[in-house]
Amino acid sequence: MTPANNQRSVAAVFLHPRLWRDGGITRRSRDREATLRRNAALEAELRATADELHASRARIVAAGARERRRIERDLHDSGQNRLIALRIKLELAAAEATRAGADELHDKLVELGGEAQDALDAVRSIAHGIYPPLLATSGLAAALSAEVADTVVPVRVDGGDGVPRSTPDVEAAVYHCCLEAVQNACKHAGPGARVTVALACAHGQLRFAVDDDGPGIPAAVANKGGRGLTDMRDRIAAVDGTLAIDSDPRVGTSVHGAAPWPQRPGGEGRNGNGGGPGYQGDFL
Numbered sequence: 001m002t003p004a005n006n007q008r009s010v011a012a013v014f015l016h017p018r019l020w021r022d023g024g025i026t027r028r029s030r031d032r033e034a035t036l037r038r039n040a041a042l043e044a045e046l047r048a049t050a051d052e053l054h055a056s057r058a059r060i061v062a063a064g065a066r067e068r069r070r071i072e073r074d075l076h077d078s079g080q081n082r083l084i085a086l087r088i089k090l091e092l093a094a095a096e097a098t099r100a101g102a103d104e105l106h107d108k109l110v111e112l113g114g115e116a117q118d119a120l121d122a123v124r125s126i127a128h129g130i131y132p133p134l135l136a137t138s139g140l141a142a143a144l145s146a147e148v149a150d151t152v153v154p155v156r157v158d159g160g161d162g163v164p165r166s167t168p169d170v171e172a173a174v175y176h177c178c179l180e181a182v183q184n185a186c187k188h189a190g191p192g193a194r195v196t197v198a199l200a201c202a203h204g205q206l207r208f209a210v211d212d213d214g215p216g217i218p219a220a221v222a223n224k225g226g227r228g229l230t231d232m233r234d235r236i237a238a239v240d241g242t243l244a245i246d247s248d249p250r251v252g253t254s255v256h257g258a259a260p261w262p263q264r265p266g267g268e269g270r271n272g273n274g275g276g277p278g279y280q281g282d283f284l
Helices: 017-021 024-099 103-130 133-138 140-147 168-188 219-223 227-238
Strands: 155-158 195-202 205-212 242-248 252-260
Touching: 024 103, 133 140, 133 168, 140 155, 140 168, 140 195, 155 168, 168 195, 168 205, 168 227, 168 252, 227 242, 227 252
Parallel strands: 155 195
Antiparallel strands: 195 205, 205 252, 242 252
């Protein structure tokens, strides 16, 4: 080909005549198209598998949350009520023994009544840990504020007033992660440290952080962690959230993350108003 005016050749491509005679170009083109089609099919299959895995994980998380609420109801309606009735009966029997002058029997019944109360307290503690009632009725900030009120290290909860109610499984995941981070801070930051729990919600996402001004933790611990940190990561990942840990001896430790925060069905309330009518019944 002759270059046009004011142009010059910079490269030339020569095709071996055999490529044309044997159909090499056509065959290679067909092979390349077939490879592209196979790759596209594999990518589509991979995306479908990932979508199904995501949906399956969401169903498992939701089912787990429902089961926890059912267990909490059963413990409240059956176990706790029966233990309360037993304790009352023991108190009445102890009073009757006193009137009958059976001091030894009275002391034994009082002892059994104390054991019944201990069992009741244990059941209440278990039920509270499964799904805290205050989290169900009043929301994330209220539940965290109540839980950290008596910690050995001062803990402040900021930003909770602007957090709307979300679905129970997401609220529970963030609640347990923040609580675990607070407990770790109280354990490792030292008696003179201060801890802050910060919550902020915008554009359908909740961001949370638990910061302390203690001496920090080793990088190996922050990156790997023990069972508590593993549970935190698993809980947040199960609701499509993320979690990170930063620690520096000069500024302390920060456990921070984010999670999608869908609006709770059946109510648009913010923390403190119960999240709307018809939803609290799941937890009573």
